[in-house]
Amino acid sequence: MARVVVDVMLKPEILDPQGQAVQRALPRLGFEGVSDVRQGKRFELEVDGPVDDAALTRIRELAESFLANTVIEDFTVKVEDEKVEAGK
């Protein structure tokens, strides 16, 4: 049992109105110094069995076919190990 994370973000050249809305709201809310915000999706998949190369290849196919629209989105697949900074 392992957790695999698929992050799906709009490609850099695609306009991101959600992220822009957040970025423009921040100074009004008292947070300066954030020059850009992009908003995307994060999928956490609990995978049965070992996550070997074959499993990762399958998950990349899955992400490419169903989780991301690769015309406008990029995705990354990673096996989750540790969190660098934990919120609450």
Added chain:
Amino acid sequence: MARVVVDVMLKPEILDPQGQAVQRALPRLGFEGVSDVRQGKRFELEVDGPVDDAALTRIRELAESFLANTVIEDFTVKVEDEKVEAGK
């Protein structure tokens, strides 16, 4: 200039219909072996200046106040270093 990533996920005890819909669709689509899927949001913030402890504290406040609904969502803040597995 550094990139800080805020991941916002529903708390484990909160039902996630989007993730469930994805998880249930996978066997139909030929992908077995994924026992759970959770879907959340990923924010990529481009921060001006160095990301020191003060900046991270500020970003955690920002995430807690505006990016996450901490009644139903957890968030993590991390400074992005490297991608373990890159898709396309």
